[in-house]
Amino acid sequence: MERVKRLLEVSGLGPKQGIVIHRPSNIFYLSGYTGEGLMVVSRSLAAIVTDFRYVEQAGQQAPGFSVHQISTGVSHAQVAASLILGAGISEVLYEDDFVTVKESRKLQDALGDTALLPLNNQPEKLREVKDAEEVALIEKACAISCEAFDYILTQVRPGITEKQVKRLLDFRMLELGADATAFDTIVASGPNGSLPHAIPGERQIEKGDMITLDFGAKYGGYCADMTRTIAVGKPGKQMQEIYDIVLHAQMTCQEALAPGKICREVDGIARQIIGDAGYGERFGHGLGHAVGIDIHENPRLSPVCEDRLLPGHVMTVEPGIYVPGLGGVRIENSCLVTETGARSLVSSPRELIIL
Ligand SMILES: [Mn+2]
Numbered sequence: 001m002e003r004v005k006r007l008l009e010v011s012g013l014g015p016k017q018g019i020v021i022h023r024p025s026n027i028f029y030l031s032g033y034t035g036e037g038l039m040v041v042s043r044s045l046a047a048i049v050t051d052f053r054y055v056e057q058a059g060q061q062a063p064g065f066s067v068h069q070i071s072t073g074v075s076h077a078q079v080a081a082s083l084i085l086g087a088g089i090s091e092v093l094y095e096d097d098f099v100t101v102k103e104s105r106k107l108q109d110a111l112g113d114t115a116l117l118p119l120n121n122q123p124e125k126l127r128e129v130k131d132a133e134e135v136a137l138i139e140k141a142c143a144i145s146c147e148a149f150d151y152i153l154t155q156v157r158p159g160i161t162e163k164q165v166k167r168l169l170d171f172r173m174l175e176l177g178a179d180a181t182a183f184d185t186i187v188a189s190g191p192n193g194s195l196p197h198a199i200p201g202e203r204q205i206e207k208g209d210m211i212t213l214d215f216g217a218k219y220g221g222y223c224a225d226m227t228r229t230i231a232v233g234k235p236g237k238q239m240q241e242i243y244d245i246v247l248h249a250q251m252t253c254q255e256a257l258a259p260g261k262i263c264r265e266v267d268g269i270a271r272q273i274i275g276d277a278g279y280g281e282r283f284g285h286g287l288g289h290a291v292g293i294d295i296h297e298n299p300r301l302s303p304v305c306e307d308r309l310l311p312g313h314v315m316t317v318e319p320g321i322y323v324p325g326l327g328g329v330r331i332e333n334s335c336l337v338t339e340t341g342a343r344s345l346v347s348s349p350r351e352l353i354i355l
Contacts, residue, residue: 004030004031007030007126016088020084020092022094025127026039026127027048033058033061036051037058044087047065048067049076049083091115124297129313137219138223138292138336147176152213162192165211165213173217182225186198190327206232208233216291223293224291233355240352246330249273257309258309258341260308261309262305263308264302264303267303282321282323283319
């Protein structure tokens with residue numbers, strides 16, 4: 001309930017105001033509940049509205065919350081509205097960037113004169129700074145991912161397909177205790193490496209290929225995110241050169257992470273290094289993003305993000321260079337910003353591994 005209290009504080013919620021949460025990651029953050037439904041909180045309310053399938057689960061996962069079951073002909077919106085109206089609330093904040101138009105109309109219909117106003121991502125703002133418990137879960141997710149990476153190095157050889165590599169990597173993460181993969185694993189070999197978000201296919205790995213593996217385990221509801229580009233046999237001269245540039249950019253930017261730094265400026269370091277090396281046009285995405293319950297969270301290490309880094313931010317640092325027809329390199333660590341600097345939660349070596 002501590003997180004709900006903080007949400008009420010940061011939102012400056014008055015006694016006649018309430019908050020309805022629909023986004024599953026926010027519901028999980030605030031209560032621990034992972035099922036379907038919605039949440040209502042106010043100075044006097046902490047409630048989960050769900051259907052028969054999740055009533056028992058909600059009671060177990062979200063102690064301190066009352067659980068309200070919808071019934072035939074009575075929707076989530078109607079149950080939420082009756083709780084809100086019963087508590088004398090006249091203004092409701094909701095996630096206007098998530099709730100569908102149809103659902104918000106249902107809610108407004110059920111609320112009558114009660115105003116619906118945007119919540120302005122207050123829960124997501126709280127989620128930016130991770131507490132020790134959250135960091136421990138991300139660290140565990142990263143440890144599982146690193147161990148799966150060690151394993152996959154023993155499996156990759158000429159003839160194996162991208163899809164087979166993905167399957168082995170995913171299966172190993174699950175064997176090591178992952179709840180799931182944090183996102184769809186990327187395996188991009190040879191020329192496919194120029195696609196930053198390549199979909200693993202039937203291409204067989206060949207001697208001389210570089211292979212980009214972007215993956216992460218999910219553990220206790222939290223995501224890991226790491227990328228390594230490895231080589232099978234000695235790579236060509238240009239790919240080796242690209243690797244060295246990306247490695248230099250990754251190391252320099254990770255070194256630069258520290259509380260007080262402006263996100264845009266850290267991104268700028270990578271853009272400078274890669275630009276000076278002549279590949280500026282081939283690095284078209286941001287340097288990194290925060291990671292937590294969701295794989296992509298704020299703040300972003302992007303050219304436009306003015307946020308300052310804080311202790312407790314977990315940021316990816318993932319520069320890349322992508323050359324169509326040739327291939328690509330990306331190296332990514334998830335890093336915890338500490339009181340004095342930052343440390344990587346990903347321990348796998350970043351230097352080129354040639355199998
Ligand atoms: Mn990432």
